[in-house]
Amino acid sequence: MTPDWAAKPTTVPYAKFGNPQSLNLYTYVLNNPLRFVDADGHIIDDSSLADNKKYQKWKKEYLSHDAAKAQWNALNDNKNITVHMGWDNKGTSSVTGGYQWDKSGSLTSVNVTLAGKTGDVSNSMSAESGYKHGSTITDSALRQAYVMAHEFAHVEYAQTPSGRDSLEQSQKDADFTSQKFKELGMQPALQRSDVQQANQRLLDASHERETGADQRAWEVVGPQ
Amino acid sequence: MRKQRPYTLLLLLLTMVAHGQTGGLSTADGKTTASCVGSPLLAELSKSAGAEILKPYGYDFHEPWSCTKIESPWAAGANLLRFQKVSAQSDEATAFSVIKVSGSSYIWVIPTETGMLEVPHVESDPHNIAAFNALLGTLAKGPSSSADWNAVGKLYMVLLGHKAAEPMKPGPGSSGPCDPDGECTLAFADGLHGPKEPYTKWTLTLSAPNRSRPCRLVEASKEVITPPVP
Numbered sequence: 001m002t003p004d005w006a007a008k009p010t011t012v013p014y015a016k017f018g019n020p021q022s023l024n025l026y027t028y029v030l031n032n033p034l035r036f037v038d039a040d041g042h043i044i045d046d047s048s049l050a051d052n053k054k055y056q057k058w059k060k061e062y063l064s065h066d067a068a069k070a071q072w073n074a075l076n077d078n079k080n081i082t083v084h085m086g087w088d089n090k091g092t093s094s095v096t097g098g099y100q101w102d103k104s105g106s107l108t109s110v111n112v113t114l115a116g117k118t119g120d121v122s123n124s125m126s127a128e129s130g131y132k133h134g135s136t137i138t139d140s141a142l143r144q145a146y147v148m149a150h151e152f153a154h155v156e157y158a159q160t161p162s163g164r165d166s167l168e169q170s171q172k173d174a175d176f177t178s179q180k181f182k183e184l185g186m187q188p189a190l191q192r193s194d195v196q197q198a199n200q201r202l203l204d205a206s207h208e209r210e211t212g213a214d215q216r217a218w219e220v221v222g223p224q
Numbered sequence: 225m226r227k228q229r230p231y232t233l234l235l236l237l238l239t240m241v242a243h244g245q246t247g248g249l250s251t252a253d254g255k256t257t258a259s260c261v262g263s264p265l266l267a268e269l270s271k272s273a274g275a276e277i278l279k280p281y282g283y284d285f286h287e288p289w290s291c292t293k294i295e296s297p298w299a300a301g302a303n304l305l306r307f308q309k310v311s312a313q314s315d316e317a318t319a320f321s322v323i324k325v326s327g328s329s330y331i332w333v334i335p336t337e338t339g340m341l342e343v344p345h346v347e348s349d350p351h352n353i354a355a356f357n358a359l360l361g362t363l364a365k366g367p368s369s370s371a372d373w374n375a376v377g378k379l380y381m382v383l384l385g386h387k388a389a390e391p392m393k394p395g396p397g398s399s400g401p402c403d404p405d406g407e408c409t410l411a412f413a414d415g416l417h418g419p420k421e422p423y424t425k426w427t428l429t430l431s432a433p434n435r436s437r438p439c440r441l442v443e444a445s446k447e448v449i450t451p452p453v454p
Contacts, residue, residue, distance in 0.1 A: 092341045174312035
């Protein structure tokens with residue numbers, strides 16, 4: 001099977017043979033090619049999002065900002081990347097993950113899952129956790145736009161060589177500390193200097209990424 | 225004179241710690257240190273009985289956590305620990321604090337963040353206020369100076385994950401945070417904003433009708449303040 005943009009036969013990057021739905025070429029228009037026109041879009045809404053009023057509202061709020069349209073289009077028009085959008089109605093964390101890079105180091109696939117609670121300003125964000133601008137938003141529509149811009153900022157970061165290096169290092173550190181905690185338990189694991197160092201690297205990298213995504217999201221949806 | 229020097233230095237150091245001038249990670253009024261490894265409270269939590277205490281909150285010590293110890297002259301004799309989930313996942317800031325006051329076997333667990341959100345009403349949750357009052361109840365006497373009050377308020381902020389919080393100056397003409405009835409109002413800013421940027425303001429109201437007795441936290445609230453555009 002060949003994607004529609006390919007000049008010569010290649011594999012479909014998002015095809016998973018365990019999930020036949022991933023081979024459905026109409027999922028990029030939410031399984032309804034007559035309702036949407038997106039001949040070559042690379043941000044793919046999960047098919048369940050077509051009738052998800054909350055998600056559609058978030059997207060509308062987000063796309064009401066000019067810089068957000070530019071951010072969306074840059075990802076949607078990038079033929080090398082597939083962004084899989086998902087929705088978690090009860091989640092407390094909108095998450096960007098499942099990064100895949102090709103051998104040349106280019107990002108090819110990423111999953112963005114938006115969590116419903118993160119778009120409600122009655123749920124505060126902490127400036128100290130890296131959400132300096134997000135913590136001061138008092139309007140839910142703006143918060144929803146901010147969260148989408150924030151997650152897409154993570155995708156943009158993963159497209160950079162330093163972002164890829166940092167994310168890959170964090171994954172190695174997380175795998176290492178995870179293994180040690182499972183093997184040894186918390187207190188003995190924390191007594192090891194290599195675990196302490198890996199933990200600190202993870203915390204520092206995470207804070208840097210969230211601070212960066214917060215700043216970028218504010219550039220996209222904040223007051224111009 | 226020479227014999228007095230170490231004591232003078234010690235006194236100076238203690239004064240600096242009490243007034244938040246130690247720099248680095250320390251916030252003095254709720255100083256966090258890198259290591260909690262030797263803490264008896266960590267050892268207790270690591271045992272099966274401790275795991276049972278954390279289980280209802282969904283915290284599992286077989287997953288990676290970082291742990292810091294909170295030290296404060298206003299929590300002498302108590303064990304205060306702060307845990308933060310360690311993960312490669314984005315937007316994962318799950319964290320909680322644990323308090324065990326001297327002379328009690330009870331362990332207070334204060335969830336502060338989950339995912340990318342603060343726990344709802346973390347500042348005003350009666351459980352969190354009760355935990356802090358249990359801590360204040362062990363003090364021989366209450367705060368007296370403005371610096372003392374700020375240190376007490378700051379400790380609450382640190383327990384809730386806001387170690388960068390900065391005390392805000394009381395209004396002009398105010399002689400201190402307390403009125404004649406012993407109601408004391410403290411305000412903190414999140415400490416990370418620029419002078420013209422919005423920020424979260426925290427207001428803590430403490431009761432101290434009798435200075436010879438420990439004070440207690442009555443209520444706490446927070447709001448986003450947007451400075452007026454000039």
